[in-house]
Amino acid sequence: MNEQLSRRLAFMGVLIIALFAALATRAWYLQVLRTEELSDQALLNHVEIVVTQPTRGRILDRHGVVLADNVRTGVVTVDRSRYAPGQIDYVLEQLSQLLDIPAATLASRLDDEQTHPLAEKVVASGLDEYGLLRVAEQSLPGVEAKWAMSRTYPQNEIGAHVVGYVGAMSPGQQERLLKAGYLPAERVGKSGIEQIFENDLHGQPGRTELEVDSTGRVHRVISEVLAEPGSDVFVSIDADLQAATESYLRQGLIAARKTVSEDSGFFYPSIGGAAVVMDLRNGDVLAMASHPTFDPNWLVGGLTTAEYQSVFENPYAPGALNNRAIQGQYSPGSVFKLVTALAGLEARLISPRAAYYDIGYFKIPEKYGCTGRCTFYNADKAPLGIVDLSSAITRSSDAYFYKVAHDLYWIRGEEQWAIQDMAQLLGFGSQSxxxxxxxxxxxxxxxxxxxxxxxxxxxxxxxxxxxxxxLPGDNINTGIGQGFVSVTPVQLANAFGTFANGGTLFSPNIVERVVSRSGDRFGESVIEFNPRIQRIAEFPEGSGVVREGLHGVASKSRRGTAWRAFEGYDSSGYAIAGKTGTSQAEGRNPVLHRKKEDSAVFVAWAPQHDPRYVVAVVMEEAGFGGDAAAPVARRIFEALRAYEQRWPDPQVAFIPPQPECPQIPEALRGYEAFIGYVPEGCPWGIQVPRANTPEDVDGDGVPDVEERDE
Known part of the structure; x- marks a missing residue:
């Protein structure tokens, strides 16, 4: 037994020694005989990082209508760094025959300056599977035919300035975004929501580390992080109302071009404009139009210099890429009288019912030692007769507000700057x-x-x-929205909305929420924008008379400046309150080489006594506000009236203003002119101006038939 065990142990020992000998021999072979060969092979193996582009998030309107999306499309790219001099011409000729695109066109696309210098150039897009196969079969050097996700804008130009567009990285973006994992050829947001919400829309790129050899064969996956798609952004605009607003603005500009200016004798150029629709109960922007506009789809693939110049540098339609609603700075004209009126009341300079005799102009009294321009005229130098604060607003008496602004100038102390202070209180002079x-x-x-x-x-x-x-003249010009005053259309809408809702100044929201599309948080709101209140403004006593004056602007019986635009308008339950403005534009029209025409402005809210929506319309060099801008606003209000029937109740973030119910002398109750002055919601028993009617001869508000029955 011991002898058998000894033989087994001896065998195991020999086996172990043999294995160690083989291992030592193999180590000597690898480390000595094949040292150089294995070192070269190790150098040829390397780690390659593959970045996967995430799917960009969508942009949708408040009801889920898609405004920006992604589609799979076939593209052909050319990497010009792969070619020797002269070789590229042969490749382009071959591609021209395959794609039926002129070689010159393909060559111009290689010169696209909007694409990152390191990126492949897209020379053709929109190919189907058969087209991609035809190109791939040729195996042209430096040419790749592949599927790619392309940005698309299904609504075309509707909401273009709000949605924005994507394009190649600018030099300022390249360093930052390439470090963040972007690919050189990626399109990024260049304006609008696409730009400001770039981080949310882009998502997180995927990253895979591979060990590959010199032949490109993958040996192993070192690490892998999957791409996370970008989030969806829901904006506050209504796509149908947006389309209607853009259409009405465009039609209004075209109509103005067919109108002859009484001052110059030429047709109004009416080169552009903007319109803003806001829900004044919470600050949501329901529509924002700017004209001229563009189709974002034009810019997705990049444009040549010639194409860009022909579309976006048209001198007769300048600034198509600019969002005039937030970038256009205009003299507001007479719509600024709202500010001057409130400033005069705040300084106790205005007695709301005091009579002022408008003789067609205001002349600075001699006691102030005026030199230079001392007389300031109404439009057309027209005298309006006796007016008070209410009728001065309704009929737009320049002379009345010249006097208010002049008298404010001579008040020493803080009240001297009452107009400027009130303007800032309403949001002018700062970003919204x-x-x-x-x-x-x-x-x-x-x-x-x-x-x-x-x-x-x-x-x-x-x-x-x-x-x-x-100087006094500076304050006088400021009082009617001229001189050194400039505002944006969104500021106008926000200011009038603030006055209409009783003093709540919102930061307008054009984005409702950002919704995740990745992982466990799919469909969950990651950002929500509730109403953002900047401040609560307290308006001075007598501001109800200002409101009363604004109510009369569309009234024919009160000779309002916009009555023609609203003639035949169904005001039952949806009457408007607003203000017209005709602002003088300084300088010369660079294309027509003549003095610029006046710009038309109109701002209003509706309904009068239950304010819900405010509309601001500005039309450059289009004439009078009541003639050009007010008809556009009317059509927008009519669209609002129809569309709001299908909308859910909004979030209300303000306390509705209570009506001012002043004591009115009994003798005035029978005057027909006062029928429009009856404040809605005044408590019973307070004497308010009320016209006698055949059904109510004594004018007490109770039908005479009911009184006889009692």
Whole structure:
């Protein structure tokens, strides 16, 4: 037994020694004989990182209508770094025959400056599977035929300035985005929601680390992180109302071009404009139109210089890429009288019912030692007769507000700047905070602003070497929205909405929420925008008379400046309150080489006594606000009235204003002119202006038949 065990142990020992000998021999072979060969092979193996582009999130309207999406499309790309001089011409000729696209067109697409320098150039897109196979079968060097996700805008130009567009990275974006894992050929947001919500829409790129050899064969996957799709962004606009607003604005501009200016004798150029529709109960933007506009689909694949110039540098339709609703800065004209009226009341300079005799102009009294321009005229120098604050607003008496602004100038102390303070309280002179890029803040004139403008550009603002001191004439011009005042259409809508809702100034929301599309959070809101209140403004006593004046602007019986635009309008339950404006544009039209025409402005809310929506319309060089802009606003209100029937009840984030119910002398109750002054919601028993009617001869508000029955 011991002898058998010994033999087994001896065998095991020999086996172990043999194995160690074989291992040592193999190690000697690899480390000595094949050292150089294995070192070269190890150098040839390397780690390759593959970045997977995520699917970009969509942009949808408040009801889920898709405004921006992605589609799979066949593309042909060319990497020009793969070619020797002269070789590219042969490749383009071959592609031209395959794609039926002129070689010159393909060559021009290689010069697309909007694409990152390191990226392959897309020379053809929209190919189907058969087209891709035809190109791939040729195996042309540096040419790749593949499927790619392309951005598409199903609604075309509708909401283009809100949605924005995607394009190649700018030099400023390249360094930051390439480090964040973007691919050089990726399209990124360039304007609108596409730009400001780029991080949310883009998603997280996938990243896979592979070990590959010199032949490109993958040996193993070192690590892998899957791409996460971008989130969807829901905007507050209604696609149907947006389409209607853009259409009405365009039609209004075309109609203005067929109208002859009484001042110049030429047709109005009516080169562009903007319209904004807001829900004044919560600050939601329901529509935002800017004209001229564009189709974002044009810009997805990039444009050649010639194509870009022909579309976006048209001198007769300038600034198509600019969102005039937030970037256009205009003199507001007479719509700014809302600010001046409230400022005069705040300074206790205005007695709302005091009579003022408008003789067609205001002349600075001699006691103030005026030199230079001392007389300021109404439009057409027309005298309006006796007016109070209400009728001065309704009939747009410049002379009345010239006097208010002049008298404010001579008040020493803080009240001297009452107009500027009230303008700032209503949101003028600062960005509104809407979720869109490139918003301008406008300008409210004062002594500091005047000095800065004179110093920065004296040729434009001070060609005659005038004093930079703030003068009475400066305050007078500011009082009617001229001079150094400039505002954006969204500021106008927000300011009037603030006054209509009783003083709640919102930061407008054009985005409702951002919804995740990845992993366990699919369909979950990751960002929600509730009403954002900037501040609560308290308006002075007598502001109800201002409201009353705005109510009369569309009234024929009260000779409002917009009555013609609203003649035949069904105001039952949906009457409007607003203000017209005709702003003088400074300078010369660079295309027509003549003095610029007046711009038309109109801002209004509806219904009068249950304010829900505010509309602001600005039309450049289109004439009078009541003739050009007010008809556009009317059509928008009619569309609003129809569309809101299908909308759910919105979130209300303000306390509706209570009506002012002043005591009215009994003798005035029988005057027919006062029938429109009856404040809705006034408690019974307070004497309010009420016209006698055949059914109510004594004018007490109770039908005489009911009184006899009692």
């Amino acid at each position: 905070g809407i979720q869109l890029p490139f918003e301008k803040k406008g300008r409210i004139g004062d002594e500091k602003v005047k000095q800065q403008l004179f110093e920065s550009n004296p040729d434009a603002y001070n060609p005659y070497g005038e004093s930079s001191q703030w």
